[in-house]
Amino acid sequence: MRTFIAFCAVLIGEGAGRRSWAWLWGLGLLLAWPLNAEMLSPAQAGPWSGLTPPAWLLSDAGGAQTPARVMGRFASGEGAVAQPGERVALRPASAHWLAIDLPAVQVPREVVLEIPMADVQRLVFHSALSDDRWTASEAGLMSPVARWPVAHLTPAFAWTVQPGQNRVYLSLEGRRSVELAWRLWDRPAFERQARMLHLLLGGALGSLGLLVLLSLVQAVQYRNSQPLCFAGACLALAVTAMAHGGLGAEYLWPDRGGWSERVFEAGQSLAQGFALLFLSRVVRGALAPRWRRASLAFGLLGLVLGAVALSGQALGPVAAGYGALVWLAGCGMAWRTLRRERFLGGLLLGGWLLLGPWQWVSLLRGTAWSLPWESVLSRWAPTGLGLSVALLGLALIWRCRQQRDQSVQRQALRRIDSLTGLSSEHVVLERLDHLILRQHRQHRLGSVMRIRIANLQALFREAGVPALDAATLQASQCISQVVRRSGDTLARLGNGDFVLLMEGDFKPQGVLDLAQTIIARGLAHPGRLPGGGTLRLQVACTAGFYPGCDAQALLLRLGGLLDAMGATASGRALQLLQPGQDPSNPSAAGGAESAPLSWSDQLTTSPRG
Numbered sequence: 053m054r055t056f057i058a059f060c061a062v063l064i065g066e067g068a069g070r071r072s073w074a075w076l077w078g079l080g081l082l083l084a085w086p087l088n089a090e091m092l093s094p095a096q097a098g099p100w101s102g103l104t105p106p107a108w109l110l111s112d113a114g115g116a117q118t119p120a121r122v123m124g125r126f127a128s129g130e131g132a133v134a135q136p137g138e139r140v141a142l143r144p145a146s147a148h149w150l151a152i153d154l155p156a157v158q159v160p161r162e163v164v165l166e167i168p169m170a171d172v173q174r175l176v177f178h179s180a181l182s183d184d185r186w187t188a189s190e191a192g193l194m195s196p197v198a199r200w201p202v203a204h205l206t207p208a209f210a211w212t213v214q215p216g217q218n219r220v221y222l223s224l225e226g227r228r229s230v231e232l233a234w235r236l237w238d239r240p241a242f243e244r245q246a247r248m249l250h251l252l253l254g255g256a257l258g259s260l261g262l263l264v265l266l267s268l269v270q271a272v273q274y275r276n277s278q279p280l281c282f283a284g285a286c287l288a289l290a291v292t293a294m295a296h297g298g299l300g301a302e303y304l305w306p307d308r309g310g311w312s313e314r315v316f317e318a319g320q321s322l323a324q325g326f327a328l329l330f331l332s333r334v335v336r337g338a339l340a341p342r343w344r345r346a347s348l349a350f351g352l353l354g355l356v357l358g359a360v361a362l363s364g365q366a367l368g369p370v371a372a373g374y375g376a377l378v379w380l381a382g383c384g385m386a387w388r389t390l391r392r393e394r395f396l397g398g399l400l401l402g403g404w405l406l407l408g409p410w411q412w413v414s415l416l417r418g419t420a421w422s423l424p425w426e427s428v429l430s431r432w433a434p435t436g437l438g439l440s441v442a443l444l445g446l447a448l449i450w451r452c453r454q455q456r457d458q459s460v461q462r463q464a465l466r467r468i469d470s471l472t473g474l475s476s477e478h479v480v481l482e483r484l485d486h487l488i489l490r491q492h493r494q495h496r497l498g499s500v501m502r503i504r505i506a507n508l509q510a511l512f513r514e515a516g517v518p519a520l521d522a523a524t525l526q527a528s529q530c531i532s533q534v535v536r537r538s539g540d541t542l543a544r545l546g547n548g549d550f551v552l553l554m555e556g557d558f559k560p561q562g563v564l565d566l567a568q569t570i571i572a573r574g575l576a577h578p579g580r581l582p583g584g585g586t587l588r589l590q591v592a593c594t595a596g597f598y599p600g601c602d603a604q605a606l607l608l609r610l611g612g613l614l615d616a617m618g619a620t621a622s623g624r625a626l627q628l629l630q631p632g633q634d635p636s637n638p639s640a641a642g643g644a645e646s647a648p649l650s651w652s653d654q655l656t657t658s659p660r661g
Contacts, residue, residue, distance in 0.1 A: 103236040108151040109134035115147040126151045142226030150222040160212050164242040166235045167207045177209040178221040198306040205298030260290040281330035282448050285323050292319035318361035324378045325354020331382050334451050335389040379411045403443030409433040469544040472528040480543035480551050484603035499558040501593040502610035505548035515583035526587050530573040558595045567591040571625050594629040
């Protein structure tokens with residue numbers, strides 16, 4: 053095939069112009085092709101991309117045997133075949149040795165041996181040099197990443213495989229069971245894979261950082277503690293993931309050996325504490341007060357444990373027990389919420405259950421315990437963690453939207469009376485204050501009426517609460533029929549009192565005529581209320597406002613007039629407040645005499661249109 057290609061090159065050169073240099077070029081291709089193929093043939097043996105070569109496992113119970121002694125034992129046939137994924141129980145006073153058989157090479161080859169076992173405390177790599185000497189390199193959790201042969205997420209060793217080199221050795225020391233794993237890479241392939249892995253981890257951490265930022269903005273904007281707790285949990289999870297995945301040791305604390313375990317325990321406890329606080333805040337309505345206090349104390353305990361772990365004190369089983377209790381308590385709270393609010397409870401329960409693999413596997417990382425199917429849980433733990441954060445974030449959005457809607461409804465209830473649909477006292481006070489500020493330029497700028505159901509207590513004694521509601525509704529209808537201008541405001545104050553605020557230039561007689569119309573409309577339908585009662589209204593009004601008087605004081609003056617009318621048995625139904633008049637003594641000097649009117653007078657007066 054190569055000869056045919058060279059022959060084609062010769063023909064192409066001849067057809068290009070029949071020049072001597074073209075013939076020489078084709079002849080060079082013909083002669084150089086076999087030589088070039090011979091030189092490239094060893095490199096075409098196939099790339100080493102995550103290759104898992106055969107390996108042998110040997111145990112050193114005392115951990116005191118020298119490398120030469122262990123290599124001699126391997127050479128004599130001792131050791132069992134090591135399988136990837138096989139669990140090996142590491143103990144502090146012992147060591148395990150791996151003898152890894154290398155593929156044969158024809159020329160020197162730069163390779164990297166990756167050991168994706170994050171839980172190994174100390175790893176020593178032994179490789180033969182060209183002059184029959186041995187070199188040793190060390191990595192592992194207790195060694196700073198800055199001293200590793202290759203700065204990577206997990207221990208990795210780079211060297212050049214020489215022709216004839218067929219085996220390297222590894223010694224493993226730790227304190228809990230690990231799954232054996234080793235991969236052999238060509239140096240360029242390893243660097244490409246490392247860049248891709250760092251990119252994925254950076255994207256995941258960036259997503260968590262974005263969630264933290266959005267949650268903080270939400271917490272500050274709406275003054276809500278739920279997004280704040282969620283942001284704390286996401287931030288602690290990001291730190292925990294960096295410590296667990298090796299990214300923190302590679303970039304944040306490369307000169308501090310053993311910090312990954314310390315930061316992992318602290319971040320895990322902080323994440324559990326913030327997550328429990330977040331969950332207790334979201335499901336606050338479904339918990340009894342004592343359970344809310346207990347969840348608050350339990351969540352704060354996680355923050356304390358995180359601070360203790362950061363100080364350098366190993367938590368070990370304490371952190372494992374706390375994490376298990378937090379997870380079980382969270383499942384219970386989510387289940388109670390599910391029974392009350394199905395959608396929100398389903399999001400919380402699903403997110404909390406998906407935390408299970410990460411919770412248990414990561415908690416038992418620093419202990420000598422192990423779980424059934426721990427390898428499966430370890431592989432699915434990051435996926436479960438991501439789905440859990442997504443579901444809990446959706447639950448937070450749902451709850452915050454509910455709370456915003458409820459806040460809008462409360463604000464609306466502050467401005468609108470729920471029974472009659474009229475404005476509330478808050479609205480009429482704002483309007484009245486505004487008009488009083490304007491009355492300095494025009495003294496008779498508006499009029500205020502305070503209207504009261506005089507026989508409200510009698511109706512309640514005769515027919516109970518239905519009579520109160522019916523009388524209130526009928527009174528609001530009677531007054532609303534008189535209010536015809538868009539600038540007028542009618543509000544309910546409560547306890548049978550209403551306020552009518554009218555803008556414009558009013559004279560006292562016009563205000564009295566309007567008040568008489570309101571009283572007459574209440575008396576126009578006798579016996580219509582429950583129990584056969586008739587609506588009787590009392591009105592205290594004023595034309596214009598008074599310098600130095602605010603809205604609250606003016607309403608209190610009008611209320612004092614109504615109280616004075618109700619305290620007498622004269623049956624008076626209408627009183628006009630004049631400037632300088634004392635509400636407790638309507639006939640006092642310094643005030644013009646108002647026009648008194650009783651309900652009997654109004655019975656002979658037809659309502660005005």
